[in-house]
Amino acid sequence: MMKRAWIILILVSAVLQSGCRSPSKGQTDREFQPAGNGGRAYFWDKDLRPTVAKLPASRSRSRAPAAAPAVAAPAAAQPQAEPVVKATVEPAREPAAPPVVMTASTEPLQPMGSGLRPPASEKVTPLGRIVSVDESGGHVLSFTYPRSDFGIMQVDKTMPEEVRLNTAFSYVIRVSNLTEAMLTDITITETVSKDFQFSASEPTAQMQGNKLVWEIESLGPRANRSIRISGVATSSRPLEQLTAITHTIRDSAIVKVVEPTLALRKIAPAEALLCEPIQVDFIVTNTGTGAAQNVQIVDNLPAGIQTADGKGKVVLEAGTLAAGESRRFSVKLRANRIGAYMSKAMATSAVGLKAESEATTTNVRQPVLTIAKSGPKRQYLGRPVSYEITVFNKGDGPAQNTIVEDIIPPGVAGIEATTGAQFSGSKLIWELGTLEPNTSKKVRVSYTPAREGELMASATASAYCAEPVTDSVKTAITGIAAVRLEVVDLEDPVEVGGTTTYTITVSNEGSAADGNIRIVCLLDDKLQYVSSAGATAGSLLGKSVSFAPLRTLEPKAKATWRVVVKGLQAGDARFKATMYTDQLALPVESMEATHIYR
Structure with a gap:
């Protein structure tokens, strides 16, 4: 007034x-x-x-x-x-x-x-x-x-x-x-x-x-x-x-004129993995003057994504917002499958105020691992068996913290692995970090078996938010006989009429036993048979001395036979021994020379 x-x-x-x-x-x-x-x-x-x-x-x-x-x-x-x-x-x-x-x-x-x-x-x-x-x-x-x-x-x-x-x-x-x-x-x-x-x-x-x-x-x-x-x-x-x-x-009468106004902001991650919760934040603000009462936020979720309690809609009560006041809400969502999920939220008040957020899109991804372990189907005992392990991410999400574990098979005498392998109990572990989609990594390991039998080699790959995968390889480990024949004369030279002894030694240097080892000796005209002895009994037939077969010669074992002869005439005499076994497709011969003089 x-x-x-x-x-x-x-x-x-x-x-x-x-x-x-x-x-x-x-x-x-x-x-x-x-x-x-x-x-x-x-x-x-x-x-x-x-x-x-x-x-x-x-x-x-x-x-x-x-x-x-x-x-x-x-x-x-x-x-x-x-x-x-x-x-x-x-x-x-x-x-x-x-x-x-x-x-x-x-x-x-x-x-x-x-x-x-x-x-x-x-x-x-x-x-x-x-x-x-x-x-x-x-x-x-x-x-x-x-x-x-x-x-x-x-x-x-x-x-x-x-x-x-x-x-x-x-x-x-x-x-x-x-x-x-x-x-x-x-x-x-x-x-x-x-x-x-x-x-x-x-x-x-x-x-x-x-x-x-x-x-x-x-x-x-x-x-x-x-x-x-x-x-x-x-x-x-x-x-x-x-x-x-x-x-x-x-003198004036003042009537306060207010105009509350709502603003809504929705914050969601651009990407998320299928296994993890998706945190979405809602920020509602009264940007006007005067209080906004009974403010509510609603977000109708797209199919395939829901709240932690299994609902398809987010409803948040913000109550009364004074001028300039903001309130923030955080909600955990979970996707049922991979894909892109887009939605926008709406804030309303008791007097009809409305504010719509910008639409947010979250791409839900998932890493999917495959593993392949390759190695020989058969290997001889004592020889190293090498395996190659390949891990591949065929999914659309990164495989974080990718790990490869290989179980060490029993009966192994030696282990060799590529760089980065760590021993953990009965396992070898490689930490490969993040494996991006459509990429792969390889590791290698070699085991030396200490016994015959079947070598079971099993490897497992795992990563964050990825299902673990396993692959195995069986390798048959067999031994091999490696027999060696050796003939040595104990006296050389020998005077005419004198005697000398030939020692025949068979050694199995392989990883498997050999059987039916048979020795046959042949004397030339300058030598005369006197006697024989050894692992098996011998018999003379003309100028040939044959020993009965030795049934088994284990790995690292030796068998010895001896033949005593006399020199008949001066010159270089020859003594030849021939070995037959089950593992040998062809016989093995060994010849020893002896000088006879007058």
Whole structure:
């Protein structure tokens, strides 16, 4: 609401040509205010007529603590003015009060109608006072509106005691805001006497005939504004300068207008593995003003993905969101199969607010491993058996932390493996890291069997979020007989008629036993059979000595036979031994030479 206040202040200025008026008899209820030594004082009688009294001369200066309150004239005695309305909400119109009026005159002021005269039962309050007198003889007249005990605005008018004819002088009007609020649209109008020739003002005034007008747009809390007016008295008559002030007090009814607005953000991973939960975050924010009540978030999930409790829809209650407030929710989802899952969420409120998030797409992938282990189907005992293990990711997701484990078969005498293999109990372990889709890695291992039989080699590959896979290879381990025939004469050379002994040794250096080992010896014409002995019995047939078959010769075993002969004639004699076994497809022969001399 805006009110335009008008107040009347009758202020008598000390621009006097001669002495002061003495108080008349009977004026017992008059008000008296000293203005200072050497100045003047004003009195108000019961008829509200101010008079001026000369004070004793003194150079000391005094100030009254405050201006006396004024009596506002009844509204009926003054003209009315329409208020200025400057509010968005149309206020009720009220009649305005008269303006503040301050005058300076040498003549007593007459009552301005019966409306200014208070009832006999009320105490008369003066309309204005001199509150100080400066050292030069000037005086300050002040008025507080609307009452001295409830002041909004104070007007101080500093006037000289007297001025010289046709000599420039100046006086000051100061307006002060006594409140902690902003006063606006203040208009100060100074109506100057016809005997006053205006020359200048600071700030510059608007001239409207014999009126000087200043407009103050606003006056801050406890602030003041001063106006200095300069001119010349053109007549010896007393000057009467009238000051009128109007202002606007703004009183507005404020209705807070709010507009809550929702914003929703959905955060989901671009990719996820089938085996792991998918965390989705929802952030709802009230980006407007005022509270948004009963806010709810709903996300209808696509087929193939669901909440942790098996539901196909996410429903979140955010409650009431104050202006600028956000709330975050995290939800764990799980996919039933691989694929791309897209959805967007909606946030709503009790009053129909809506906000839709941007659609998010999560590609659910899965690594799928295969393993292949290759090696020989058969190998001889004691020979290393080499295996190659290949792991392949045929899925569409990365196989993280891929591991290959190979079980060490029993009966192994030696192990060799590619770099990176680690022993862990009865296993060899390779850590291969991440195997991207459609890529493979290979490792190798060799085992040396220590016995005949079947060698079972089994390998397993596993990775994060991938099913483990296993492959095995069986290798038949067989021994091999490796017999060696050796013939040595113990005496060489031999004199004619002397004897020497041939030693026949058969060694099995293989990994398997050999059987039916048979030795046949042949003597040339320079030698004569004497005797034989050994692992089996021998018999002579002509120049040939045959030993009965040896049934079995185990690996690393030896069998020995001996044949004693006599030298018949000088020269180089030859002794030949032939060996037959089950493992040998062809016989093995060994010949020893002996020198016979006379």
